[in-house]
Amino acid sequence: MKKYLLSFLVVILMSSGVLHCKAAGADTSVFRDLRFGLFIHYGLYAQLGGRWQGQTMDYIGEWVQSKYRIPNAVYSKLASQFNPQEFDADEWAREAKDAGMEYVVLTTKHHEGFAMFASKASDYNIVDATPFGRDLFGELAAACRRHGLKVGLYYSQCLDWHEKDAADDVSRRGTNKGMDWGNSWDWPDASQKDIHRYWKAKVYPQLKELLTNYGEIFYIWFDTPQSITAEDARELKEYVRSLQPNVLVNSRIGFEYGDVGSLGDNQMTAGKSDYALESPMTLNDTWGFKYDDHNWKTGYEVACHLSQTIACNANLLLNIGPRADGRFPDAASDVLAELGAWRRATGFAIYGVQANPFPSPFNWGWCMVAPGNVLQLTVKREWNDDIVLGGIRNKIRSCSHEYGVKDGMLVVKLPAQDTSMPRVVRIGLEGAPDIEQLPMPQDGVLSLQPVLGEVCRLTADGREERVTSVAPDRAAKSGCCLTQRGAFTAWHHEGDKVSWKVRFPAEGEYKVVVRTESWVHGKEWKEDRKVELTIGEGKLYGNLGKDVLLPSSNIYEKVESVLGVVKVPAGEVTLSLKTISATSDAQNHDLTLLRLEKVR
Numbered sequence: 001m002k003k004y005l006l007s008f009l010v011v012i013l014m015s016s017g018v019l020h021c022k023a024a025g026a027d028t029s030v031f032r033d034l035r036f037g038l039f040i041h042y043g044l045y046a047q048l049g050g051r052w053q054g055q056t057m058d059y060i061g062e063w064v065q066s067k068y069r070i071p072n073a074v075y076s077k078l079a080s081q082f083n084p085q086e087f088d089a090d091e092w093a094r095e096a097k098d099a100g101m102e103y104v105v106l107t108t109k110h111h112e113g114f115a116m117f118a119s120k121a122s123d124y125n126i127v128d129a130t131p132f133g134r135d136l137f138g139e140l141a142a143a144c145r146r147h148g149l150k151v152g153l154y155y156s157q158c159l160d161w162h163e164k165d166a167a168d169d170v171s172r173r174g175t176n177k178g179m180d181w182g183n184s185w186d187w188p189d190a191s192q193k194d195i196h197r198y199w200k201a202k203v204y205p206q207l208k209e210l211l212t213n214y215g216e217i218f219y220i221w222f223d224t225p226q227s228i229t230a231e232d233a234r235e236l237k238e239y240v241r242s243l244q245p246n247v248l249v250n251s252r253i254g255f256e257y258g259d260v261g262s263l264g265d266n267q268m269t270a271g272k273s274d275y276a277l278e279s280p281m282t283l284n285d286t287w288g289f290k291y292d293d294h295n296w297k298t299g300y301e302v303a304c305h306l307s308q309t310i311a312c313n314a315n316l317l318l319n320i321g322p323r324a325d326g327r328f329p330d331a332a333s334d335v336l337a338e339l340g341a342w343r344r345a346t347g348f349a350i351y352g353v354q355a356n357p358f359p360s361p362f363n364w365g366w367c368m369v370a371p372g373n374v375l376q377l378t379v380k381r382e383w384n385d386d387i388v389l390g391g392i393r394n395k396i397r398s399c400s401h402e403y404g405v406k407d408g409m410l411v412v413k414l415p416a417q418d419t420s421m422p423r424v425v426r427i428g429l430e431g432a433p434d435i436e437q438l439p440m441p442q443d444g445v446l447s448l449q450p451v452l453g454e455v456c457r458l459t460a461d462g463r464e465e466r467v468t469s470v471a472p473d474r475a476a477k478s479g480c481c482l483t484q485r486g487a488f489t490a491w492h493h494e495g496d497k498v499s500w501k502v503r504f505p506a507e508g509e510y511k512v513v514v515r516t517e518s519w520v521h522g523k524e525w526k527e528d529r530k531v532e533l534t535i536g537e538g539k540l541y542g543n544l545g546k547d548v549l550l551p552s553s554n555i556y557e558k559v560e561s562v563l564g565v566v567k568v569p570a571g572e573v574t575l576s577l578k579t580i581s582a583t584s585d586a587q588n589h590d591l592t593l594l595r596l597e598k599v600r
Helices: 002-016 029-034 061-065 072-081 090-101 136-146 195-212 231-245 301-311 330-346
Strands: 036-040 101-107 150-155 219-222 277-282 315-320 366-372 374-379 387-389 396-399 402-408 409-412 422-427 445-448 454-458 464-467 481-483 497-504 508-518 529-535 538-543 548-550 558-568 572-581 587-596
Touching: 002 315, 029 315, 036 277, 090 101, 090 136, 090 330, 101 136, 101 195, 101 219, 136 150, 136 572, 150 195, 195 231, 277 301, 301 315, 301 330, 301 366, 409 422, 445 497, 529 558, 538 558, 558 587, 572 587
Parallel strands: 036 101, 036 315, 101 150, 150 219, 277 315
Antiparallel strands: 366 374, 374 422, 387 409, 396 422, 402 409, 445 587, 454 464, 454 497, 497 572, 508 558, 508 587, 529 538, 529 572, 548 558
C-alpha cells in the first residue's frame, strides 16, 4: 500500500504539475520575455473528435483511444483516412502572431504514438502513413519563423499507446478518470514491458530527428514522466542539450530537471514568482478537437487570464485543437482575432512586459510594467469606479486617461464602459517604477498573496519555526511551505501560518475573505478547516466554508470563505492566518489569497 501511494503521488506531481527546476545555467530570460504562446494539440484523435461507435466521451478528446480501449489494429487505420487538406501553416502562424503570441508548441507525438513529422524511426507518421503525405511540423516550423514566432514542440516521452514497451504502471491502471495511462488493452502483461527498450528504439531516435532536421528548436514540452527514474530524466535532458545546447525543456521531463515550470492543466498562478513558469490553458474544455465541446472561453476571459499570468511573472500557453481537415475551429479563430483587435486598439503590450511592481494585487484588475517604464493596467469590465493607486514614488510623465493626485494617491478617471473587452490604462513614469513595498489597502481593499508573506510552523517542542523552502506545486510536503506559483500549501498542521506586515491609513472595520483552491487535479474542495486570523492585538476565529465557488473549469476547485469582520488599527501592523485544525478532507486546500474589504 505504501509503495502504491508513493507511486500515485509521484505521477500526480509529475504528470500535470510544476516540479522545482534544478537545472543549472539555463537561460530562461528570453522565455520570460515572450509571455504568450500557442499550444496546438493535433493528431489522429482529431478525426474521431471525441466520438466512438455512437458514444460521446465525457473527457478530453485526445484520450479517445484509451477511453474506449481501441486496439491499435483498429485505431492505426485512422492514419489511412487522415488528410488535412485545409491545413495552412502560414494561416496558423498568422493568427497566432496577430493575437500577440510569440511562440508556438505543436504536439509532434502525443500519447497515441503518431508522429506529426517525417520520422525514419517509426513509419507511424504523417508522411508515410497518411494520404496527406506532408511534413506538417516542418511546414509549421518554417511558417512560424517567417512570422517571427519561436518554434517549440510537445513530445510524449513515456506514454505511447502504439508501443508495447512504453510506460504502463500497473498501480496506476484505472486512476485517470477510470482510464489506464498505458496501453493495457493490447498488452495487458506489464511484466513483459521494458520502457528503456522503447526509449532506445523510438524516443531517442525521434528526438534526434526533431532536433537535427528542423532548425533551432526553442522549447520542448515533455509530458507524463511515468515508469522512469531520476537518472533517466537527467540523461534525457543531457541528450537533448547535446543536440541543441540552448533548447529549454519544461518540468514534465520529470524529477526536477526542467528549465520551465509547467503549472497543472488549466491551473492559474497564485502570486508573483521568481521562477520561469507557464500556465497551459485550453480554449474550451478539451485539448484535442472534440465535436461536442462548445464551452469556449471568450476573448474577454482570455485577456483577463493573460493579464493575471503576466502580472504574476509567468507565461500563458493557450491551446487550440484543430479540426481533422486542418482548420482551427471557428470559435477559436474568433477569440484570437478578438484578442488581436483589442491589443491593437488599446496598445496592450505583451513582449517584454514585467510583473506587477506593487506588493499586492488589485480588486479592479491587474497591473504590470510595459517597456519604457509604463504601468499597464488591465481593468475588468465590471469595474465602474476610478482607479486609485497608492505608493508610487515616481513622477508621472503621461497617462492614457484623465488623472489627478489626491491625498498622495494617483486617481485615474475612467469613462463609462464602452466595450466588452477589458479597458487598458497606460501610465508613463519618470524612471523605473519606485513603489512602496509595504502592502496597504487600494480602493478600500487589501489583497494579500501568500508569496509576499512569511511562513511558519510549530516544531515538536512548540516553537515557531520559519519555513524558507519552496515546493513544487501540489507537493504534499511533510510541513507547510510556499509553492512556485505563490500558494501556501500543506498548511493542515496546527500552528501552520503565513504572516504579513501591512499598513492601514486609518483604523476601521474590514470583512475578511479567504480564497483557497484544491491542489489535486479534479479533486473536490471539502470544508472542515478551523483558522485563526490575528491582526495586531485582535483575533478572529472561524471555519472555512464554501461561501462562493469561483469559476475554475472544474479542474482545481476555487472557493472563497467569509471569515467575518475584524477591526484594524491605523499604521503598521502584522497580520497572520493560522490553521487551528484540519481534517484529512480539508488538507487538499492551497491558500492563494487573503482579502480584507473595508466596511466602515
